[in-house]
Structure formats: structure tokens, C-alpha cells
Amino acid sequence: MCYExxxxxxxxxxxxxxxxxxxxxxxxxxxxxxxxxxxxxxxVIPNCIMKAKSERRRPFVGDQLEDCRDxxxxxYILPFQKGYLVNWDVQKxxxxxxxxxxxxxVNFTEAPLIVTEPxxxxxxxxxAMTEIFFEEYECxxxxxxxxxxxxxxNYMKKNAGTLCCLLxxxxxxxxxxxxxxxxxxxxxxxxxxxxxxxxxxxxxxEIISYRQLHVMDETHVMNQVKEDACFVSQNFLHDMExxxxxxxxxxxxxxxxxxxxxxxxxxxxxxxxxxxxxxxxEQQQILRLNNERFTVPEILFQPSDLGISQMGIPEAxxxxxxxxxxxxxxxxxxxxxxxxxxxxxxxxxxxxxxxVRSRAPDHVDVRVTLPANPVTYAWQGGASLQQDPEFFxxxxxxxxxxxxxxxxxxxxxxx
Amino acid sequence: MATGRESxxxxxxxxxxxxxxxxxxxxxxxxxxxxxLDNFHDxxxxxxxxxxxxxxxxxxxESRGGRKKKTRSAEYYKQRFRKTxxxxxxEDQNYNPDPPNYITAQAAPSKVPERHxxxxxxFISNYKCIPCGARYCSVRCLGTHLDTRCLKWTA
Ligand SMILES: Nc1ncnc2c1ncn2[C@@H]1O[C@H](COP(=O)(O)OP(=O)(O)OP(=O)(O)O)[C@@H](O)[C@H]1O
Ligand SMILES: [Mg+2]
Ligand SMILES: [Zn+2]
Ligand SMILES: [Zn+2]
Numbered sequence: 001m002c003y004e005x006x007x008x009x010x011x012x013x014x015x016x017x018x019x020x021x022x023x024x025x026x027x028x029x030x031x032x033x034x035x036x037x038x039x040x041x042x043x044v045i046p047n048c049i050m051k052a053k054s055e056r057r058r059p060f061v062g063d064q065l066e067d068c069r070d071x072x073x074x075x076y077i078l079p080f081q082k083g084y085l086v087n088w089d090v091q092k093x094x095x096x097x098x099x100x101x102x103x104x105x106v107n108f109t110e111a112p113l114i115v116t117e118p119x120x121x122x123x124x125x126x127x128a129m130t131e132i133f134f135e136e137y138e139c140x141x142x143x144x145x146x147x148x149x150x151x152x153x154n155y156m157k158k159n160a161g162t163l164c165c166l167l168x169x170x171x172x173x174x175x176x177x178x179x180x181x182x183x184x185x186x187x188x189x190x191x192x193x194x195x196x197x198x199x200x201x202x203x204x205x206e207i208i209s210y211r212q213l214h215v216m217d218e219t220h221v222m223n224q225v226k227e228d229a230c231f232v233s234q235n236f237l238h239d240m241e242x243x244x245x246x247x248x249x250x251x252x253x254x255x256x257x258x259x260x261x262x263x264x265x266x267x268x269x270x271x272x273x274x275x276x277x278x279x280x281x282e283q284q285q286i287l288r289l290n291n292e293r294f295t296v297p298e299i300l301f302q303p304s305d306l307g308i309s310q311m312g313i314p315e316a317x318x319x320x321x322x323x324x325x326x327x328x329x330x331x332x333x334x335x336x337x338x339x340x341x342x343x344x345x346x347x348x349x350x351x352x353x354x355x356v357r358s359r360a361p362d363h364v365d366v367r368v369t370l371p372a373n374p375v376t377y378a379w380q381g382g383a384s385l386q387q388d389p390e391f392f393x394x395x396x397x398x399x400x401x402x403x404x405x406x407x408x409x410x411x412x413x414x415x
Numbered sequence: 416m417a418t419g420r421e422s423x424x425x426x427x428x429x430x431x432x433x434x435x436x437x438x439x440x441x442x443x444x445x446x447x448x449x450x451x452l453d454n455f456h457d458x459x460x461x462x463x464x465x466x467x468x469x470x471x472x473x474x475x476x477e478s479r480g481g482r483k484k485k486t487r488s489a490e491y492y493k494q495r496f497r498k499t500x501x502x503x504x505x506e507d508q509n510y511n512p513d514p515p516n517y518i519t520a521q522a523a524p525s526k527v528p529e530r531h532x533x534x535x536x537x538f539i540s541n542y543k544c545i546p547c548g549a550r551y552c553s554v555r556c557l558g559t560h561l562d563t564r565c566l567k568w569t570a
Contacts, residue, residue: 053459075460076453081500089493096489120517121508122503128496136487193522202450207537210563216455240539291537303522304529306450307443310522316501319523 022391023111024382025098026147029080030172030197030341032062033379034104036111037386038308042379045098049077049090054261061097070261074220083118083173083196085125091354092132093208099137108139114382116147119176119190121415130409134401141395143159144413147378151339151341152180153388154381155369164331166317169266169378170300170342172197175313177320181328185414189320195303197342201226202305204296208287215287221267225256225287226296229269232347233294234354243291252294256287297345301355314355336368343374432546432566439548535559 026033028047035042042115045062046096054070065071080090090324099106117126126144132137137244152165165180173196179189201223208225209216233239243252255270260283299305301312321332336356338349353368360366371377385391396409434442449455498506507517533540534554541549544557547565551557 051458051460056460056463059460073456073459075458077458082451084499084500084503086503088496089489092489092492118472120507120515120520122507122517124496124498124503124506128492132492137491190515190520191522192520193515199450202452205455206449211536219454237539244538278533295537302525302527302530304525304527305532307447309524311525312527315525315527316522325531335458 007066021111022382022386023106023108023113024379024386025113025115026150026379026382027085027116028147028171029078029083031375032098033376034098035379036106037383039383040326041373042376043104044375045094045103047079047094049089049093051075051077060101062094064097069265071220072261073217076219080173082194083171084122085128088128088132088245092136095137108133108137111142112141112143112392113137113139114143114145114150115143116150116378116382117415118173119148119178119192119415123410126410126413126415127406128258130324130401130406134398139398141392141397142401142409143391143395144161144409145382145394146178146185146415148176148178148180148339149185149414150378150381150385151337152178152183152381153385154377155335156183156335157381157384159335162331162335164328164335166332166336166341168313168317168323168336168338169340170313170338171340175300175314175340175342177316177334179320179324179328181324181332186324189323190313191316191320191323193300193303193312193313193316195300195306196340197223197226199306200230200296200299200342201300204230204292207292207296213285215286221259224267226287227344228267229254229256229289230293230297230345230350231255232297232301232345234347234351236294236298238290239294243294250290253288253290254293256289259283260285268366297342297348300342301351304373314352314359317352317356318359334365334367336366338370339374339377341375347386434547434566442547534564 006355021036021038023036024034024042026042030047031044032044033044043063046065047062050065050068052068052071053073055068059077060068071318077087077090079087079094080083081087085091088367098104099108114134115129129144130142133142148167148169151169152167156162163182164314167176167178167180168341169176169178173191175196177189177191177193178330179186201219204226205215205219205222208222215222227383242282245249253272255272255275257264257267257270259265259267264284269289293304299308302309302316303312317336321329324332333356336352338352345348349370353366356368357366373380394412396412400408418433504517531540531550532538533556534549535551535556538552542551542557543549544551544560544565549560549565551560
């Protein structure tokens with residue numbers, strides 16, 4: 001490590017003593033998790049601009065969507081493509097809103113910033129990040145870091161004495177598996193599966209539209225259907241058998257009551273045949289969900305179900321561990337950490353643990369941890385990292401950037 | 416294979432056209448690309464003339480931390496960092512040719528045998544539609560498939 005680029009320990013302590021709160025932005029493709037390090041938890045803001053059919057006077061930026069009564073046919077404008085930031089005008093508009101008085105006011109000339117980027121972020125995207133934060137937002141100091149590094153840091157702090165962590169981040173655009181040994185990521189072991197929550201929602205939309213009701217324009221609602229009704233099967237073929245059965249023997253089928261945006265703003269899952277007989281319920285639109293409930297999340301575990309020739313999560317975990325040094329492997333099996341919104345599907349943790357267990361050598365312990373909030377876990381790691389004596393040595397200040405430019409950032413930030 | 420009523424229909428379709436391997440792969444790729452789309456419909460405000468509020472290519476003065484500073488419009492950043500995803504990947508291959516990188520990080524093919532599902536109902540499938548290669552599970556689902564999708568999609 002080229003330590004001449006890291007300030008001295010004393011310098012770090014000095015900066016820390018004069019330190020104001022740090023602002024943390026876990027800039028996900030679906031939501032930005034934002035807030036000052038001293039808050040208990042971040043705000044979770046949709047990272048997009050949306051247009052509604054029902055409101056033609058204005059678009060909605062981020063959580064302004066809460067002001068929109070009828071979100072049917074919502075049209076999305078996203079800063080990210082395949083998990084990487086490409087639409088900078090969109091991102092700039094969303095950030096301007098997030099950092100404004102209306103949302104999460106911050107003055108970057110005073111507050112240092114931690115901002116996350118995906119693994120293997122492209123060099124020109126990294127340069128753009130550096131430039132926009134130093135030149136446009138005039139940041140006093142900046143740390144660009146992988147969200148997974150923050151999650152791993154959080155895990156190590158919470159589990160003192162732990163040396164390794166095998167991180168799974170299953171978010172919107174993709175799923176990453178990343179091994180960390182003594183707090184440092186092993187880049188050769190990082191695996192990307194090109195399946196995330198976006199693909200699952202789109203697939204659910206596709207099959208429901210073909211099988212029962214045209215919902216191709218209802219990404220927003222169908223995403224809620226996915227989150228409310230889908231689960232990860234513990235025995236796929238057995239559940240397929242149950243889903244084939246009729247009536248009471250089919251314990252999987254459910255109805256989903258779709259929102260109408262006058263009497264119902266958000267839909268909900270209902271057991272079959274429990275509709276109340278009021279006149280209101282006669283006008284409800286219902287989706288009947290059956291094998292869709294578990295074949296959709298199943299794609300994370302077997303992407304080949306959709307014709308994607310990639311390993312599923314448990315296989316990729318074992319593969320990733322197999323390229324790590326032998327002495328680290330048992331520690332990695334015992335410290336599998338789940339983060340990202342898709343890990344919230346009921347049954348996700350149990351399935352990962354069971355499948356990795358069956359693939360792992362007999363003598364190793366397999367332990368899979370699902371934190372209380374896998375979506376904000378990386379942000380929490382940032383809040384904790386900010387208290388580390390090393391923190392300010394990891395950042396680049398605006399003066400340093402003005403003197404040394406992008407090269408310093410490429411050397412210091414390990415993306 | 417399918418017997419009885421639907422085999423007549425199958426023969427019919429067979430005589431008309433059979434998708435070749437390349438067309439099947441194209442169809443598959445299109446289906447996967449569709450799963451990456453942000454929207455399937457058009458911008459509902461596309462017919463609106465956007466308000467003149469957002470300045471284009473021009474810098475505005477904004478007060479920040481008590482000082483006046485030039486801020487650039489979103490449009491400036493769109494122009495300044497204009498690279499498509501494909502360009503970024505290509506650039507990365509030149510800049511960063513040795514593994515590990517974006518390309519090499521993608522998961523390798525699975526060793527688990529593929530499973531097949533009925534293109535209509537989603538249950539396990541044991542049969543393959545002869546004209547297009549889609550999977551089906553029963554006479555009933557084959558019928559639906561032939562009537563709705565089979566060769567009706569332009570691949
Ligand atoms: N309870 C839930 N059950 C299932 N999926 C969920 C749940 N909550 C959120 N998700 C899904 O998780 C995804 C978002 O996860 P997350 O917030 O980790 O992504 P992100 O950090 O914004 O994106 P990325 O890390 O890919 O850039 C969405 O697709 C969302 O539908
Ligand atoms: Mg994320
Ligand atoms: Zn079928
Ligand atoms: Zn066919």
C-alpha cells in the first residue's frame with residue numbers, strides 16, 4: 001500500500017477532532033439511502049424521476065411520489081443502467097432534490113461525504129463522480145467506496161474477532177458475491193449474477209400479463225405484488241406439486257387485491273375465498289397468484305430457469321469461496337452476510353444456508369446472517385466507519401483533489 | 416410426444432414454418448432484453464411541451480454556504496459524461512484488460528442441470544413445440560401456445 005498518500009495518524013486525529021457530521025449516500029440504482037452519520041437510520045429515497053398519467057402538471061422526483069394519488073401506469077426515468085450510473089442529467093436532478101431543503105439538506109462545503117459505487121465501476125463513471133462532487137457540490141472531502149465494503153465493515157464491528165465475511169448483495173440491478181479477508185476484499189473472488197429485483201418484477205409482469213391480466217405498464221404496482229406475495233421455496237419440486245392441486249389442498253395459491261387508488265392505495269394479499277361480500281369488494285380487481293409466488297424469486301437461485309447461463313446464488317457463493325486461500329475458506333462459510341432488498345423474500349436466508357450447507361465440505365460450519373435491515377446495512381456501515389480513527393486518512397480533500405486530480409482518487413479509492 | 420387432436424394442429428404449423436436455431440436464439444435474447452427495460456409503455460407526458468424552468472447549457476448563479484457559485488445544469492452533465500453502457504464496457508476492456516474486471520466477474524454457467532417450464536402455465540414441462548422450440552406441459556397449454564404466441568411473434 002502506498003502509504004505516502006495516507007496522511008499521518010496525528011493528522012487523521014486532528015481532522016477527526018475538528019470533524020462535523022459525515023453525510024452518507026448509498027447511491028443504489030433503486031433507492032438512495034441518505035443521511036448524516038449521527039442519525040439512527042437513513043432516509044430511503046427512490047433514485048429516479050417518475051411521471052404519472054393522472055398528474056400531467058409535473059414529474060415526481062424521489063419520494064415526491066408520496067404526493068401522487070394515482071400511481072397507475074407510472075413511467076420511470078432512471079439514472080442507472082445495468083447497475084451503473086449513465087444518465088447523469090437524471091442523477092443530477094435527483095441529487096439536487098435529495099440535497100435540498102425539501103429532502104435531506106446538506107452543505108458539502110462543511111460535511112464530508114461517503115458515497116457508494118458498484119464493484120468494478122467503470123473508470124469514466126468514477127471520474128465523473130469525483131468531478132461532480134468536488135466541482136459541482138464543492139465537497140470538502142470525499143470517500144468513494146463499494147457499498148459492500150461498508151457492509152463488511154459493519155459486520156466486522158458487530159462481530160468482534162471475526163476475520164472474514166462473504167458478502168451477498170442482491171439489489172435491484174444484479175447480485176454480487178464478494179469475499180472479504182481480514183476486512184479486505186479479494187477482487188478475484190467477486191462474482192456478479194445478472195439477476196436482481198428489477199428483472200424479477202419485469203418477469204412477474206410478463207407472466208401475469210400473458211396468463212391473466214395486462215399489467216405490462218404497471219411496474220410500480222407489480223413490484224409491490226412481488227414484495228408482498230413472493231417467497232423463496234425450500235423445496236421447489238414439492239411446491240410445484242402443491243401448486244398444481246385444487247381448492248383447499250393448494251396451500252400456495254393466493255389472491256392479490258389490486259389497488260384502485262380511490263378506496264385502496266396499496267394492494268394486499270388475501271387467502272382464497274375470504275373476500276367479504278360487500279358491494280365494494282365486487283369492484284375489486286384481483287390477481288390469482290399460484291406458482292408465480294415462488295418461481296419468480298427462484299431465478300436468483302437458478303438463473304437458467306429463464307435461459308440465463310449463470311450460476312445461482314448458492315453455487316456462486318461456493319465458487320467464490322473456492323478461489324480464496326484455503327485457510328480463509330472455513331471462516332467465509334461461517335460468515336455469509338446477506339444484504340440488498342431481494343434478501344427480504346421470506347425463506348431467502350434458509351434456502352441459502354441449506355443449499356450452501358449441502359455443497360460445502362462436511363467439516364465446516366455454514367452460518368448465514370440476515371441483518372434486521374439488509375437494505376440500509378451498508379449505510380449503517382458508513383455511519384460506523386466515520387468513527388474509525390483511520391476514516392479521514394481514507395478520504396480525499398478538495399485541496400488534495402485540486403492539486404493532484406483524478407490520479408490520487410484512483411489510487412486511494414479501491415473500487 | 417403429443418398425440419391425438421393437437422398433433423393435427425402441430426402438423427399444420429409444421430408445414431407452415433419452423434424457426435431455425437438462429438431465430439430461436441434471437442427470440443430468447445429479445446425476451447431477456449425485455450427484462451432489462453425501465454418501461455414498456457411510452458412517456459405519458461411525451462406530448463407536453465416541457466416547461467422552460469430548466470435552463471439548458473447555461474450556468475446559473477446559486478447561493479451556497481453564503482457565497483455565490485456557478486452551478487451547472489443537468490443538461491451540462493448529460494453532455495459532459497455522455498457514454499452508453501456498451502461504450503463503458505468497451506472502454507473498460509481497453510483500460511483494464513486483465514482480470515478481474517466487469518466482464519470477468521460475471522458468474523460462469525451453472526453445473527446444475529437446466530429445468531424446463533411450460534411457456535404457458537409455468538409448471539414443469541416435458542415437451543417441446545416443434546415449430547418454435549417453446550416448452551409446454553399439456554395438450555391444453557400447447558393449444559394456447561399455438562393460438563397466442565408460437566410463430567405469431569416476429570423474431
Ligand atoms: N420485502 C421485499 N421483498 C422482496 N424484494 C424486495 C423487498 N423490499 C425491496 N425489495 C426489492 O429489492 C430491490 C432493491 O434493493 P436495494 O435497495 O438493495 O437495491 P439498490 O441498492 O437500490 O440497487 P443496486 O444495489 O442494485 O444498485 C428492488 O427490486 C425491490 O423490489
Ligand atoms: Mg445497493
Ligand atoms: Zn402448461
Ligand atoms: Zn411454438
